[in-house]
Each structure stands twice: as C-alpha cells, then as structure tokens.
Amino acid sequence: MPAITSANAIKTTYNIYDDPPQDDITLEDFELWAIDRMRILAEIEASFARNRSYKDMSETISALSRKYLPLNSTTAKSIDVDAERKKDHISHFVLRLAFCRSEELRYRYVKSEMTWFRIKWDGNDTTERSQFVESLNLGWIPVEEEERISLLPELLAASQITLQPGTTINQYIENYYKVHWTKVPDLVERRRVFLKNGFAYVPAREQASIVFQAFHTNLEKQLMLTAKALPRLDEDNRILPILEHLSQGFVAGIASEYHVANPADSVTADMIDEISNKHFPLCMKNLHETLRKKHHLKHYGRLQYGLFLKVIGLSIEEAMIFWRKGFSGITDDKFNKEYKYNIRHSYGLEGKRTNYSAFSCQYIFTNHQPGVDDTHGCPYRHFSPENLESALVTHYGNQGVTPSVLPEIIQQVRSGHYHVACTRVFEISHGLKSGEGVGDGVSVTHPNEYAARSRELERQKLAPVDRDYPPGSAMEIDS
C-alpha cells in the first residue's frame, strides 16, 4: 500500500472531501476505519436523540474522536498527521458508499458529518481554519480598510448592530470579506449582510456559516452522485456486504465486542438469579425469566443468553450446571443428546471450535427476528409498547423505573432509538444523570457492556477506596 505522497497529502485537519482517495487499501482497513468513523457518527446521532446540549456532545465526541480517529494539527510533532488524515479521508468515502442509498440515510449521514465538522471547527486553532478556508477557494476578497471605514454605518446596520451609548463607531470595526451573493444564499435571504454590486460584505464571524454551507452543499451533491454511480460499482461481493453491515450501524451504534472479564468477575450458576436481578439489561432479564418460568428456551434464546453468560464469566462447567438445572422438565438423556453439544459448541469446544463472541445490540436488532413463540431479541425493538411498559415496571420498578418515566422511554422507542431507550433505563435504574450513559456518556451498544458497567458501579459503591484492579478493566474494548 503506497503511502500518501506529499503531493496529495491533505494540508489541514479539515477536509471538504471533494477529491476521492486514490490509494490502495486493504479490505480490512476499509472496514475497520469505517467502523471507527461510524462509532463517532453514531454517537452524534445518539446525542441528538438524547437531547444533549451542544457542549456536552462536543466533549463526548471530541473524546471519542481522539480515541478512534485522532486528527492533529499540522504543527503536531512526532505524530504521523498524514496517516491520521488519510484514515479520516478514506473512512469518509467508505461511509459515503454505505449511506448514499436512501434519502433517509443520506439525511442522517449529512447531519452527523456536518455536526462533527462543526465540533472540529469550534475546537481547532485559527491557523488551520484560515488555511482550510483558503484552500476552499471560495473567492473571498478581504475588504480594504479604507472601504470598510467608509461603509461602516451601512455594515453595522446590516449586521443589526446598534451603537451602545459611550462607545465610538471605531470600536465596532471588524474584518469583512466580499463574496458573491450567490455563495451566501442563507445570509442574503435573511438580509444579514450588506450587498453592493452583487457582492455580499460578510463579517469575519459569519465565515463559519459560509464554510458550513459549502461543506453541506458539497456533501449533499456528492452523495446524490454516489447513489447514482453505486449500481455501476464493479463489485466482486467483497465490498457490498461490508457496506450493508455499515449502513446498519446507525440503527444501533457500533458495537464493541467483549471478552471474558477479569477472573474476579467470574460467576457460578447459582449466582445468576441474583446478578440477573441487579445487573442485566431487559433482553437478558426477559430470557432469564422465561427460562425460570417455562424451564426451557428456544434455540436463538439459548444462543443469545448462553453467549452473554459466557462473556459475563460463566465457565463451561458452570454453564452445564446452569442449563441442566434450568431445563428441569427433561431427562438427563435428552439434555445430553440435544443440548449439551450446542452448549459446548458455543464455548468453542465442538465442531470448528470457534470461540463465539456474544451478540451485540446491533446483531440482536438485525438478525434472527423473533418468531411467534420466541423470547429472544431486543424488548425495546421487538415488544409492543404496552408490553414493554409492563416489562419495564416489572423488572426495574424497584430500581426507579416508575410509570412516570415511561413516556420518555417509549418516545425514544417510537422514534427508533432503541439503544437510547435502553441507556436511559440504565441511567435511571443506577441513579445516574441523564446523558451519563454507560460511562463517558456512551450509549449502550452491547448487553455485556450494560452488565459489566452495572457490576462495576456496584463495586465502586461497595469498595470506594480499596480497589485491586483498575476501573474499566472489565470492559476492555477489542475492536
């Protein structure tokens, strides 16, 4: 894979993404980079859905992007800024392919990309910004001082600035740019600039508005073009499945995968009733309750719950005990014949010996839609609102999820933000403020994340000082 040469290196941390990348890239990077970008964009969407303030969102997102897609300014020493920018550039174009397919996806993509751009814009230094603006070639002409002063009364009136008593007009001088009025249609439409001979006199502080407009227009146009070109993509079935998978990322956010936690976390079969009650997300509580009531779970229920328990820390021996006891209505013989193999298989001890990971929220949303008698799936997505309400009150009623908070949760469910609803339940049942999520304001994207964080919070409460393992070690993220 050739490195980006200096000729096509991206000059600033900002990018309007008008030139598609020309480099070779491995299929793995193609997907991984896109997933990293997706994490950020999905969190932006979630932030909107949860009505976070711009400030909160921008803090969360900046932290996330430092982690997954850092973009340092050109002055940064000892950091390969070109590689960072290349990743930014390529991941943007991969997601364009994934999100150009429908009006709705395009809208959501443009909105979250715009927001991220804005957060980056507000956070970076002015040199990077002005370099970027120059590179856009918007045809801006700085207004000469002489002209600026002679037009000052008009310029001020156009910006709706009234002189305050005790100030002189010279205190209001700021930099202005001349730009053709068609480049700033929104400012013209709202009559917020001074217009002369076809040129709008735009105060420097409105610069951002023009850049955002340019970014927005460009991206919308490019997405339409991409959508038209996509059917002609000369594709050998390597890329389309990846794109398909990515475009579902908005539904659930990008999941993190969980590995068996710290040995201190390991659980035994007889602990599960208690842990389930205290720490499980609704989907798992529902499966646990069904198992206890019916002494049986159907195939996908076993799979979803079994893998979840494995990652919680239930060893294969304990799992055998748990499931054997759980299926109390059947003979040992039947259990050994019909279920043992599958349980061992899911632990990677049979067949092709894959150590399966637990299902993420996104996987649960989009795969194995539950049939008539099935109890697996995501309750927020697969329950009717009435049933969801009563399930929530049954399972979390004593943890603070009272009927008074239900409308808020149901509202999120109705607008399709299932993971946001789940996160909200987590916050309420753990006495957290709205927006804290499962740590650092992140939304739930994996049932194991939910449970691990819940257990961690409990430990913090029990032993606030004496901790022999670092916080968060239980949720090491492997991406």
Next chain:
Amino acid sequence: MQIQNEPISEDVMGWLNHEHVPSKMFTHREFAFTLPGDIYLRYNSFMTMEDFRKQVLKLLPSRFEIGAVYSAMPKDKKTLRPGVLQPILRELVFDIDMTDYDSIRTCCSGKGICKRCWGFIAVAVVVLDSALRNQFGFRNLLWVYSGRRGIHLWISDPEALALTDDQRKSLMGWLEVVKGGKEQMKKVNVRFGKGGVSPLHPALNAAFQHLKSSFYELVLQDQDSFSEEDNWKVLLEYLTDADMKRNLREDWAADLNRTSEEKWDDLRKAMTAAKHKEKKGHATKSEAQKDPNEINVPVTDRYTAAMEDIILEFMYPRLDSEVTKHRNHLLKAPFCVHPNTGRVCVPVEPEHVFDFDPEKVPTVQQLIKELDQLGSETHHSGELGEDVPKIICQYHGPPGYESDE
C-alpha cells in the same frame, strides 16, 4: 395586411438569444401559446425565428408567453425520459400586479387601473430598479407594461440567467418586505434587536428614502388611503403605546370625514407629545413597567421605527414571488397585445415611469388605423416611435378584443 411580412424577428431574437445565430438560448427555449377559448399550449420550441413566426401566424394566439431555456428541446418533452427536461437558464423575472394593492388603493379596484394608482407601480419600479442594480449589480433590466394593471421586469444578465431556484428564493427573501395574508394586520416585520427598533437594514433604508418623498402625495393626498377603516386600523397596529392607540382609535372612529392627511398629523402630534413627556422623565417609567423588554428603548426610536414601517407597509413593492422563484414559470412576452384591453405591452423606462400613463398606451386597433393611413402614403419605417416596434403588428390576435374600460 402587408405589414405582416415585415422582418421583425431581430428584436425578439436578439433579446432572447443574445446573438443573431439561433443558439440553445433560442432552440431550447419554451414558448407557450394561448389560443382563443382558453386553449393553452405549453412546451413549444422552435429551431429558427422563421419557424416561430410561421407557427404564430398559423395559430394566431391571443398571446404568447416565454419560459426557460431547457436542457433539451421542450417540444420533445413527450419523447424524453421523465426528468430529463430541466430548466437551465432563465431570465430573472418579476411581476408586480395592481391587485395586490387593492386594499390600499381607493381610486380603482380589481382589473381597473388609472394614472393615479399607477403611482404605486411607479414607486415600486424605482425601488426595485435601484435595488437590483446597486445591490445585486444587474445591468440589463427590461421593464415592460403588462397590458392591463401591472408591470413585468426581465433581467438578462448572464449571471441572472444562471441563477438556481434556491438562489432566486434567497434573492426574493432579500427583497420581500410586505408579508402575510389578509389576517395578518401588521405585514412589515423587519426589525430585530432589543425592543425591535434596530435601525433599518441599509437596503431597506435605501428603499425607504425613495418611498418617503412620495408618501405624502400618493398615500395621504391622492389615494387618501387612511380614510378607510381597515387601513387606519393597520396604522394603529404599529403603535406600542396602548393609551395613544386607544385615543386615536376613538377620535378617528368618531369623525368619519377625517382625511388621511389629518390622521397622519394626529399621529405625529401624539408622538411628539410622547417624546416631550419622555424628556421630562414622565413616560419612561410607566412604559417600562408595561413591557420589560423595552426598558432601554427611547420613545423617539420606537416612533421613528413605527412611522418608517408604516410607510414601508403602504408603499414598498408588493411582488408576486412565485413568478420569480421558479425557473419554469412563464411570463407574457413583451410587445404582446393584451387580449382584453387591446393595449400593447410596451417597455417602460424606469427614469420616466412616473410620467407613464397606462390609459394612453396604444391599443392595437389604434395602431392598425395609423398603419393603414401610413401604408397608403409611404413605407413606414420607424415612424411608430421607439416604444412600439413592429412586432406587435405580426399577430394582432384573434378578432374581437373586448376592452374592459
């Protein structure tokens, strides 16, 4: 009639096509014909001016309209894939129609127009013409009398032709001031800032300077617009002082014969009184208690703003924004004969728009008579005057104009 064979094409051709040889500006241009009996033919296009002429003579339309330059030839519309035929270029057009002024003009109503209410059109022309030239930098503006009660403007600068619908919409947002339907009493809302009394935007201030000189003569004296209750009630809407509003309303309701001039005078006196009161320090406090948002706004500023807004509401150009916003809108061609009045849609020079009298515009009957007289004497080149090029004679329409005067 022999004049039908006169070569008239160059004028229209040059104006639409910008050069002599037909380009896409002509061949991809939509023409629409209205035939007697309200038959409307859209999406006609022609390869040459000669084709166009022949078709006009064959159909004898009562009028024809000019549309946009499309991405393909409009006449092929039916054979093209849907969506292929898109407007590309289009003159920036404006339509001012006297009917939008019906609530404030008192001399005529509906389809009527006279020299007196033309005054509203005239100020509108002056305001728009200067805004489009000075602010937007357009140079090629053609004002055309619409034949009955309005005026059209065609702007053919290359950059005006290339504007997208969105850009036209922005431009309209910039120009539009009088907004809101019948139920909206106060139709001018252009102030921002604390207390809503920020100075007028420079563009509006420029318009205001044009309007205020005519306000006295046109609205107060000639039209006497505030003699009607609906209009003086609008006037009161702009006052923020409840006491003043009530006093004036009572006075004016009691004296039905009070003229607009007298009412405007009453208003000014009441305002001056309030200003004096403020200077002595009486008014400010009691006002401040009434509306906490306006604590720091001096009465003087508020009244100046109110009077400016009233003048804008009664005189600022009222535009038919849909015509301007969409490239695929059609507009009657210049030099057409209005099918009902028989008047020729002649160009109007903005410098002389106040002298223009719609009732003195030549009608087609008049022209035919003059031409017949001329024709019998000598060949008539140019003797009709600059304002009435020969094209009008080409299609003097179907027989039987009704003049609605």
